[in-house]
Amino acid sequence: MTNFWLEPWDERGPGLERRANTPEMQAFLGGVESEESIMSRHKRILDGVRDGTTGFYLIMVDDWEDPVGSVGYWEKEWLGQTVYEMGWKVLPGFQGRGLAVGATIAAIGLAAAEGRRRFAHAYPKVDNAASNAICRKAGFELLGECDFEYPKGHPIRCNDWQFDLKEVGGPP
Template sequence: MELQEWDERGLWLERQANTAAMKEHLGGVEPPGKLVERHEKYLATMRGADGWMWLVVLPGSPDPVGSVGYWRREWRGEPVYEMGWKILPAHQGRGLAVRATVAALRRVAAIGERRYVHAYPSVANTASNGVCRRSGFQLLGETSFEYPRGHLIVSNDWRYDLSAPLNNPARTNQ
């Protein structure tokens, strides 16, 4: 598994992931225009200062099997990063989301700008909560979280301390 910079393949990935099963915890299937809008945003603004998006690619395959990324946000008055990921159903259950998340966390830690990364999966999203746990995030508790815009969900607030030593087995096992 490797992380590759977001490019035109990202729109293909967004379309593949725009299913009821993949969007169950994310507000449901989106109209095609919203996918194009997000893809263009990632191409334009998610390469550095505001955040970064990567495609998760398997060796020998031109098509991405998922994505992982981070972006700046304020959370309870503190500047933090938020992180999110997705892996297409045919590739789930093989640890790819954890490996991609750990690889992305290493890159975010190298920036050294903010101390914490948060992830906010729905409390009902067993898979994403598992990714947080296995990637070394600390569960802070439940919170109300707005996603998509205008839609409150009950989420878990997971926090990853970028200043902590890399002694967690999940953090060193790539």
């Protein structure tokens, strides 16, 4: 695995999002986004970090100045309880090095340390082999398939993967 570390999401985030805003990278996420959509998400992330409902990070590697990916979690209502939803991305030139799995495991530890939520979930499309493999390798439990909307108003079929944060020191 390539050496990496996480840095808090900041003004470098939109630049990363623009570099990842390609048909290849957005194939499972509803397609290429507008600049307005990128900046709106950036604002939501910063607002969530400020109010404590979101943890979002840039993935950094040795010998590369710019972020090569991101990982984060945010509060979501799911089946009658508030959980964290998790998401990640790694730019194509840095994929296949274990970065997404390592960064997801690191973010799980950060979410658990906050002690706010018992469970973290990820909802990759059922045919997104890479993201489903990341969930499995990071220790999530597959609960089954579910209907989901992403982006809003766009129904998709996903796998519901759950991570019990109490397993790494989260709340009981």
